[in-house]
Amino acid sequence: MLNPEILYQKDIDDVAYTVLDVETTGLSASYGRIIEFAGYRIERGEIVAEVKSFFNPGMRLDPFIIELTGIRDEDLEDAPFFEDNATEIMDLIEGSVIVGHNIQFDIKFLEAEFYRAGFESFRPLTFCTLRAAQRLFPQLKSKKLDSVRRHLQIPEGSAHRAYADALATAEIFLKVKEKLQKEYQLSRLQELLSFQYVPPREISRKFPMLLEGVGLEIPAIPDLPGNYWFLDGNDNIIYIGKSKSLKKRLSQHLTDNAAGKSKLILGTAVKLCYETTSTEVMALVKEALLIKKHRPQHNIMLKNYGNKFFIRVSLSHPFPRLEIVNRFDLDGNDYFGLFISRSKSEEILEIAEKSFQLRTCDDKEFSKGRVCFLATIGRCLAPCEITSENQKQIAKAYKAELKRFYDFMAGKNSDLVAQLIAKMSDYSANLKFELAAEVKRTVDLVLKQVYRSSLLREPVNRASVLISVSGEGGACDYFLLIEGKVYIRGLSTGGYDNFENALDDYFDGNKRLDLMPTDEDYERMRIILNWSVSNRDRVKIYYLPDFMSKEELYRKMSSDRFTGGEYREITGEIDISKLNLNL
Template structure:
């Protein structure tokens, strides 16, 4: 679709979804409707119930009239997605409060292992806010009433989508008359507050660079007239992210970047994760003057299990070493690590004392209140009990021990039943915190110092492959991997020539922090392979590519890509 197309020749597809709840991250779609608009007339309608593979809450059934029995035999999302893709092809995706519908569509498509990033989107709520700033309510019902549109079958997908389509048509007609908006580019600019390049006095080279941005993940960087990089950023969608820089509502720092920038270059990555990693390292390498964040290495903390002790116990450290101890994490703050250690010490009967106290060989008050098994006594049964408790701690840190969480859940339910809501909320916050933090270590199912895994990131534009090896990070085809260390570490591992003395660098730990943070939010797009489970590289690659390793084997005869980003 050309952005200078007249509005009359543009196809719009209006979407509306009904869902099991409000959070796209945790809830699912139960009904979807699409209404196609051409020449400012409704020409086609599509709707379908969808089996969400979970119960529909009663209040949702009361609101929409959709019950569990209605969706029991309905198609699942992956079965209707081809039809949805066909309807959206070469059109502008529209909706009322579109971000809500879009977030659910993105989540459903991510579950299928793909990305959903429409090239152009239009929200009737945003248009209404600009056209009718004094209207008391701009939700769909009141807005339709204001425009003399009769809304039918509210809170059902097709009824709301059809009403939204009629609202869209009337809004566009008003914008054509009142604002002289004639092209789709002008309409999209009006919605976002982005002015045309002419009105912003943007340099022609910068305009052309912007129009060449793809709707793909990657990093972008602005250069001044001396060809110096002045700012580096990353994006899940390069075009959508950079578009915000040309908004009149942009802050003074962004406006300063645009005034100084003459060119805009970009590098496409396979996934958002490799864009995040490339951005963080590029900022440290190039030191652009307008970047304030990511120029240094932030705090990183680990929970350390002191295994070199006769009765191992937990400690918190910001140092990582291959000293025979086990390291879990990593955590952004010392307080986060302390909260987890405090919870473990209160939940599992493991040693908490230092060596001086331990060597006294007499039990302390923690033994009396059953918070410790007193391994300091040196009695076999006490030592064995401590070992068993420590194994449970490992299972908890690996995300396998649900007993501790169940106890917290029961306590939360008890406080709630007693109407002690503040205490129940405190427990809820603790559960949420523990789940998020434990998810980081549970991804690897073993301590960081022992982890030797290959991680596959599923992405429509090409999968990414990372190796986490004893705290070090290696990325296939990475921007800064000129020596092809990804292949080298695999060759060394399977040939038994690994150098175990090399500690992770600050850059490795920074990458590890970024990787773990991203993985816990995108677990449905991740596959983990333990190197020890495969006899060699070829067997591993065959598993990755369904017995076809050609995509992963590096072709040394191929010319390396030439980046205008001067590393």
């Protein structure tokens, strides 16, 4: 479901959370069943999706459960079984941190139900508001949901009903998260998740709320994005980090009793250096570069290049198919991506297979000339049945269908959504509710995925673009993507900044010798595109084929005010031994 290594380092506000609650037939997940589920997906502090449902447990309820929840056997008689809605629930929580009050109880039941429904693995990241309350509100005699709700002045709902408890938990979580950010200065997801496991008696020591007596003039650290690194007595770099705000991040490290990993680093560090960047994305790129170069002992992630996935369109075949690959080649085929996980590429492939009449069979199966099941239900144009009479007709229709897929990958999804909704309405009118539900799921996938993945309007192997990112003080960072190769203005590779050279070669029509993308190109592509998708208001994309020369491109960028003066970084060095930290 999640890639923890990526999520742990994300800003707390950049992560999706699903707050949920379940009502069950008893206390044992091995023998009991879920009878009610309610879940609310929260992104940027807002509820963006929800799932609420009764479930038929296949057994009669104990009188105690009826009394506790108010749910009766007759309420569940016509309800679906959990496995009927398992996929919908899995879609709701996909890519999010699961939040609940005493969340492990809910997780055990969900794990058992998902296993019965055919899902092999369910190991989500979780945050427990009960554990948080035990650490944040020690003055409360009871840390039960209703007690914490009253303490935080949250309106009362229906007790022991999943939908009301989940809503109350969502409001509690948002207040807890805000408290941890403001008063305890937590910023990354890893810090948020770690907080719930710190022994309550050690909270004040590991997470000091006030930064007093540090011996450091905090305002001297710039409130700007950038990178920082700790050095030991032998001038070896032992840890490298980045932040949207160096001032905030370094103040978390440099407290009288630094928390968690910071304390371990400060135990051997004697010096801290920092350098600002004009944008957060440049800090991300530099962090990955520096960690691979120095391989600090306290950095775990980014020492190696991560996974990468593309969707390949096999244009070498008269009737191309779509398939997932982990790299691309300049082989005449088209490649869409870059996806950071196989599951994300599989979601796009699932949308394509359910929305476009393109073949899914491999070339060997295609050559047999036998019509597949998908063709019989209208999900494939059956080019394997081509004859001299229908050749032109099928070829034309297949080409049009392929173009619709390309338009979808470029973000032009309104026609596709309209078509799917019409199909869903038709199925519903004909009482084909299972088929209608399947189409609805496809619509939800389309609406969820396109915004996140459609930054470029063409396959990445054909994309020649300059991405301008507005930064601090009117400065900008510039990233050049040419057929998979990545060039960054102001960032040297092998001691040489080849950004302008690559741009000149493009407009002069010169072929470069370094045509094939490297693992470093893939990683930079992933960082730049993923960050740009989430920060579109600060990004402007210029397609090089739209311009006749570099001068014309720069004039357009200047008129769009997406150019700035040369950025001058601010560097600093702190002697940790002079801070008198009580480690």
